[in-house]
Structures are given as structure tokens and as C-alpha cells.
Amino acid sequence: MKPASDGSQGCSEPEVTVRRSVPSDREAIRRAIVETDLFRQDEIDIALEVLDDALARGAEGHYQSYTAELRGQPVGWLCFGPTPCTVGTFDIYWIVVAPHIQARGTGKKLMRHAEGLIAQLGGRMIVVETSGGPAYHRTRQFYLKRDYREEARLIDFYAPGEDKVVYVKRPAAREKPS
Numbered sequence: 001m002k003p004a005s006d007g008s009q010g011c012s013e014p015e016v017t018v019r020r021s022v023p024s025d026r027e028a029i030r031r032a033i034v035e036t037d038l039f040r041q042d043e044i045d046i047a048l049e050v051l052d053d054a055l056a057r058g059a060e061g062h063y064q065s066y067t068a069e070l071r072g073q074p075v076g077w078l079c080f081g082p083t084p085c086t087v088g089t090f091d092i093y094w095i096v097v098a099p100h101i102q103a104r105g106t107g108k109k110l111m112r113h114a115e116g117l118i119a120q121l122g123g124r125m126i127v128v129e130t131s132g133g134p135a136y137h138r139t140r141q142f143y144l145k146r147d148y149r150e151e152a153r154l155i156d157f158y159a160p161g162e163d164k165v166v167y168v169k170r171p172a173a174r175e176k177p178s
């Protein structure tokens with residue numbers, strides 16, 4: 001099959017791998033966050049605070065940070081951690097894929113990777129929050145396709161007309177007999 005210009009094979013998913021984030025990923029992750037054109041500056045600042053904490057503290061820290069890499073270049077980022085004051089609940093705090101490679105399976109790989117790690121850590125419930133605004137329509141579709149279910153909605157939380165939508169996945173629940 002003829003390789004596409006980004007090194008992927010034809011229409012198949014590009015050869016993206018997922019690994020723990022390292023400090024040299026920071027600039028590419030920052031750029032990906034900015035280039036999505038979705039986040040305000042205060043949101044970008046918070047994302048970078050989370051990333052910096054994860055990079056400084058590594059596996060011992062609260063935030064567990066993973067980078068999707070294509071041909072040696074960071075193209076996506078996911079950060080998760082155990083939700084404080086819960087037993088076995090985890091939050092996916094951030095996920096972002098660089099716009100030039102979106103809709104080609106990278107986000108799915110990052111989610112699968114995080115879900116596998118959360119399962120190893122005894123996670124029974126995964127929570128992810130996003131906006132109910134029109135700019136996040138695709139993001140909401142992405143979570144729904146990954147079997148996350150809307151379990152709460154806080155009307156006008158982020159701004160008038162921008163709800164907070166809380167999606168939940170309970171991986172073990174699927175294994176219980178009905």
C-alpha cells in the first residue's frame with residue numbers, strides 16, 4: 001500500500017504509538033492545545049499547569065500524562081488521575097489531538113491506553129467532562145462512540161448556553177451478567 005504523506009498507510013490509521021509524556025513533549029503539546037482553537041487562554045494555562053505537574057512528578061504524581069507520537073513527534077496528549085475522595089473513580093482531565101491528525105484514530109488510541117491503565121489500577125468508573133456548546137459537538141460524539149454515557153448536565157455552567165456535560169464509563173459493569 002502506498003504510504004500517505006504523513007507516513008500512514010493509505011486510509012488506515014497512522015502508526016501512532018502512546019507512551020508516558022516526557023519534558024521535551026511540552027512545546028508540541030502546548031501547540032496542539034492552542035491549535036485546536038477551542039480553549040480560552042485561562043483554560044490553556046490550566047492545561048499547562050496540569051502538564052507541568054505531571055512532567056515534574058511522573059508516575060508518582062497525581063496526574064498521569066501520556067503522549068501520542070507519530071514518527072517521533074508528539075501529536076496528542078491525554079492526562080488522567082484518580083478522583084480525590086473516591087474509591088476506584090478516575091477522571092480523564094484532558095485529551096487533545098493536533099488538528100492536522102484528528103479524526104484518524106489517535107484519540108481512540110489514547111483513550112484505549114488510558115482505560116487499560118485505569119483497569120490495571122482497579123478503576124471501576126471513568127468520568128470525563130466537556131462543554132455542551134456547539135464547538136464541542138464532535139468531542140461529545142467522540143465520547144459517546146467510546147461508550148461514555150451522559151450522566152449529568154449542569155445547565156449554563158461554563159457560560160450562558162454552555163452546559164457542563166459529564167460522561168461516565170463503567171468498564172466492569174459490562175462484564176456483570178444481566
Ligand SMILES: CC(C)(COP(=O)(O)OP(=O)(O)OC[C@H]1O[C@@H](n2cnc3c(N)ncnc32)[C@H](O)[C@@H]1OP(=O)(O)O)[C@@H](O)C(=O)NCCC(=O)NCCS
Pocket residue numbers: 036038094095096097098101102103104105106107108109129130131136138139141142145
Ligand atoms: C476529541 C479528540 C481528542 C478526538 O481525537 P481524534 O483523534 O480526532 O478522534 P479519533 O480519530 O480517534 O476518532 C474516534 C471516533 O470519533 C469519530 N469521529 C471522528 N471525527 C468525527 C466527526 N467529525 N464527527 C463525529 N464523529 C467523529 C470517529 O468516527 C471515531 O469513531 P470510530 O473510529 O470508532 O468509528 C480530538 O478531536 C480533539 O483534540 N478535539 C479538540 C480538543 C477536545 O475537544 N478535547 C476534549 C476536551 S473535553
